[in-house]
Amino acid sequence: SSMSSKLFASDGSQVATLHGEINRDPVPLSRIPRQLQEAAIAIEDRRFYQHGAVDIRGTARALLHNISSGEQQGGSTITQQLAKNLYFHGRPRTIWRKGAEAILAVGLERVSSKDQILQAYLNTAYFGRGAYGVQTAARSYFRKDVSKLTLAESAFLAGLIHTPARYDFTTTDAPDVQRSRKVAATDRRNVVLDAMAAARRISREEAARAKAEPVDIEPPRDPRWKHPYFVDAVLRELGVLRNRGDAAPDPRFDVLGTTHADRADAVYRKGLRITTTLDRDIQENAEDAISEQLPEGVLPKLSAALVSVQPGTGAVRALVGGRDYYPKGCDDVSDASSQPAACRHAKVNLALGSLAGGSGRQPGSSFKPIVLAAALEEGLSLRQQLDGSPFTYHYGEQAEWKVANYENSAGGTMDVIDATVRSVNAAYARLEIQFLGDGVGTKGSAKVARVARKLGISLPTSDELKDRCGESYNRNGGCTPADNVPAIALGAKEVSPIDMAGAYATFANDGVYARPTLIAKITDADGKVIYRAEPDTHRAVSSETARGVSHVLQQVVQRGTGRSAALDRAVAGKTGTSQEWRDAWFDGYIPQLATVTWVGNPVPVQSGGRWTVESMTPSNGYPTRIVGGSFPARIWHAAMQPSVDKLDVRDFPDAPSSLFGPSKALKKFKGEEKDAPEISDLAGLIRLERSGRRVVVHRGCPPNGSGGNGIHVWKQEERGGETHVWRSRAVC
DSSP states (O other): OOBOEEEEOTTSOEEEEEOOSSOOOOOOGGGSOHHHHHHHHHHHOTTTTTSOSSOHHHHHHHHHHHHHHSOOOOOOOHHHHHHIIIIITTOOOOHHHHHHHHHHHHHHHHHSOHHHHHHHHHHHOBOSTTOBSHHHHHHHHHSSOGGGOOHHHHHHHHHHSSOHHHHOOOTTSOHHHHHHHHHHHHHHHHHHHHHHHHTTSSOHHHHHHHHHSOOOOOOOOOOOOSSHHHHHHHHHHHTSSOOSTTOOOOGGGGGGOSSHHHHHHHHHHBOOEEEEOOOHHHHHHHHHHHHHHSOTTOTTTSEEEEEEEOTTTOBEEEEEOSSOSSOTTOTTOOOGGGSOHHHHHHTSOGGGGGGGTOOOBOOGGGGHHHHHHHHHHTTOOTTOEEEOSOEEEEETTTEEEEEOOGGGOOOOEEEHHHHHHTTOHHHHHHIIIIIISTTOHHHHHHHHHHHHHHTTOOOOOHHHHHHHHGGGTTTSGGGSOGGGOGGGGGTOSOBOHHHHHHHHHHHHTTTEEEOOBSEEEEEOTTSOEEEEOOOOEEEOSOHHHHHHHHHHHHHHHHHSTTGGGOOSSOOEEEEEEOGGGOEEEEEEEETTEEEEEEEEOOSOEEETTEEEOOOOSGGGTOSSOOOTTTHHHHHHHHHHHHHHTTSOOOOOOOOOGGGGOOOOOOOOOTTGGGOSOOOOSHHHHHHHHHTTOOEEEEOSOOTTOOOOOSSSEEEEEEETTEEEEEEESSOO
């Protein structure tokens, strides 16, 4: 029998019922078209009516095929498969189980006719989507009674029986995944038609006509969950929904099975009780904040994601992966590629980044606290003086990194705290190159990447990218490890909101990382606990480092770019805006809760012949130029203010005095002295002096002349970090 599973919030209230798409609906063999019966026999057990319960010839043939090809081909008869469906479904394959199946199959054939066995088999076979039996499958895939199926549709369903997980998809899968699985299922249908023709169940002409029919299957019916993105993330963590590629499901939940199909079977049929980490109040506050703060009428142009994580445990208290999981006007569209963009991206869970169909997004300056943490781990003083003037850095054979500040501001000299409060790019780039890298940018970026991974940021390693990219390794952005990219200091590598929430929660938890999780406990139908979460923790950075980061980030909210996020208590946080205003973030925390908010456009656009992320500016139809301190900070505030009301007011621990030691001289790097802007008049000289750069003005003629021929002669040189300017009223 099949029992639905139930999903509960942390307070015990029910969130969702999880079950197969349609309950099993047995039908007599007389209702099942003869061509569907023939299709199943042709592809699964072509001598079904000629042999007994076990087909010795078929088993031997399968064994020889497996030895010669290295592929796995089943030798089980339909009767053996029925025995498995009735008595061993979901259990691992073992020699003992195969023997037991054979014994039970012999017993079934003694008490049942072949037609009765075929009827029972077709009513218990699994077709994917949580659909069991041909009537259920016919209604799910074709929205019709099984008796109305065409030859092509019958062959399609028969082809699913062997490995439905290979062809199965849900509307939560990315469009390219849906298309590829439809193609695979169509190819399998054609194999079935060829098998029917070879067995002379149909003619070659009938097979050809059926092959020519387009596959027009209906999308799976969606349950309407109360908190859909959170439920979606739970199912992905459990391994019921697939994450990126064909990665194996999370081994923590192997008690449910080791494959996606096993996990789906357990969750949809075995009456589990799954207690999640969801706090319904925080979740509803997050959903309301996104709905109320984002302007109307620009979906899918403007979407948002939010994740709240409890420091110390990693419990995800709220998760919103987009603006609308169920947008209007998206029902009953069978071809995902023809859907409006809002429909195609509605079920991409942006909170999970590339794991759930998204691409991950650049965090911009919200990544700077990770750079700060890496530097504090290396002994950085918060009084360290940094040069914030723009510059160009050359590294590798041809790589060039042009570092400019927001709004092209000049920068000047400042300490680490002010560089963070003002979010000065050039100061942080120099912090990475000069302090962490001793003048070598990639040495600094490697240290930043190492600390980021300790904080739970999923940056692929060099070895992983070599395996994934092959000859493209190090030749494009997606195949270059963050360790080799100095621009990581300014958030140039894609991350996910859930990873960033885990990292910021680490700062709130005195430097101890806890892996974010959405599942607290699972019990089986008898009430036995089969899984209980234990915090998966490790020390990522020292307590002193975490307290130093919190000390600095509180000032970002008090007097810097994050003022819109301020609450009636201590808040630490950082804004982030990626290049060209493509992504906007506010990541922040109080001692008891860390929340990350991302705002951006989930739909890629074409520009210059390639797909890219759209700039969020008025010229592209946005209400304003969107930065981290605008919508993200306001959403964060609106979500957090009511959520923290039930929490005690706590202050962050003070930063230790050891973090306020003397500043040190930083090592210069090649070309740095060439970075002062060229000046040609008094206004330019004034701007240069106000930038904080050390400027020495000489009133006489410059050495060796200037080549000038006017009354006012200007010459400019860089000497040991100083800009020397000659300004003469004489002709030199």
